[in-house]
Amino acid sequence: MNDNKLRGLIAATYTPLDLNGELDTDPIGPTTEWLIAQGISGLYTCGSTGEGMSLRSAERCSVAEAYVQSAAGRVPVIVQVGHNSVAEARQLAAHAQQIGADAVSATCPSYFKVNDVDTLVDCMAEVAAGAPKLPFYYYHIPALTGSTLDMVEFLRLGGKRIPNLRGLKYTDTKLHEFQQCLELDQGRFDVVWGCDEMMLGALATGATAAIGSTFNIAAPLYLEIIDAFRLGDFVEARRLQSLSVAMIRAIGKYPFHPAMKSVLGFSGFDLGGCRLPQGRLSQSETETLRNELSLLGYFEWAQPNSHLSAIS
Template identity: 65%
Template sequence: MDFARLTGLIAATYTPLNERAQLKTDVVPAMVDHLIQQGLRGLYVCGSTGEGMSLSSADRKAVTESYVQAAAGRVPVIVQVGHNSLDEARELAAHAAQCGAEMISATCPSYFKVTSVDALVDSMQVIASGAPELPFYYYHIPALTGSAIDMPEFLQLAGKRIPNLVGIKYTAPTLFEFQMCQSVDGGRFDIVWGCDEMLLGAYATGAQAGIGSTYNVAPALYRNLVDAIEQQKWDEARRLQLVSIEMIRTIGRYPFHPAMRCVLGFQGFDVGDCLLPQPKLSEQQAEQLRSDLQSIGFFDWAL
């Protein structure tokens, strides 16, 4: 399949919610404008960050439509359509195509674990068939799906059976496998990195794009990091990656995504709290988080 490979920083977007845990999509246009102005090169919708797995299919469709409309073709919108029901996932893929998304992506089913490469290929084939005209990225995140299938083996088999498979969103710390995936079939596949705190290592092993949660709140930091890498200023790149690691460790002292939603609130984007079963930060926790971020200079260099 002919497609344009992803490049640069792509935000794994949050799903705005109100105090009743209902969608608040009127916030989306301002968020999208901000991300594009900050140099983000794409939007990854309804993934782990966007709590796609906690949303109803109807809400996932509404979120997809809101981001596609807000992006208005300025940057690609990649819609994560994975579901424990493959029929539901295929329908979500078809909807993404119908409403104008540029690409689709999917995790594997996770309640009944995928334990063989054949089962993974069969499952992804069903999902990808819902939007055969769109490039499809498998979303490899074994920490959440419990599926640790060998990815080079998956690409070799799936590449023969899924016509619109173009790559992987690779969210695992195994850089050696990430590098090997890039070499499969002469570099045919687009392997996109998904661990923000290891972006430098990923670029060193051939990455051209990253999809991440913290790109939402610290785009300037990551832009500067990528610039330093491209200019081969390695000492500066290592320094900036360490800043990223310290930021992620600071936010990670709290439940991560609830804390990230608080940080977006600090920056003027009220996206509400996470859906259950993820917790809500207390007012005391939120103020402590603000103080912790101030202590590392976050508000001086994040945007």
């Protein structure tokens, strides 16, 4: 196993679909090149952003393979394998290891809710065992899974029963719990932040890496937040974080991920719409969103510049 922790901005990648809503992996290569050029230091595939739960398992395998091949070892690729079938998730984890992914991650089953930490550990142990040579990150996103269990207790118990448990993708707003997870067992676990509009708070709490959707479209902004924080310029860091919040609020007026795909289209990346129940934005909605983002100055401050850095 690679003992290095994740660092910097990890883009939760999108899955390209054609006009008929079928998988089209051709744009993954150019998109990966662009993300790396923007300062991204990792790729997280088939998660919520990548519509993993709306894809067939064979499609998820194809997407993971395309991103691993496109990254070509330059940045780590984490494959999200969560599924309502734990057995299917384990097979997806095994595939991720087979194709050379750098880590696997998984949400818990969500149709039948996981109501206690012991059961959550049992489920994740089964999934992680599919890829025993890879670091495993539990994907904690209670807003979507309905599982609001104590993550400190999960790490304590999981650390004893899941040999390759590396840490968490923590997509919640409880900074106090996030901090406890970071500090548990003298920093044993790699806990990666997952709420873009709260990055500054996470940095103050000790975050060294973050996985996010909007890193696809505004990585330079987040890298500037990190720089301002590291320099101790908290007034500037708050100003920049406010731009992130305003951008996310503008996008959030629409179905979020279809809107994000529209914004990627503004940069020349046509990744299609999303599968039902998400759909896609209309042309008029897309133009309105473009105008709203323009009023925020998005097309100026979201561009790469010479002052890129990474969390360290």
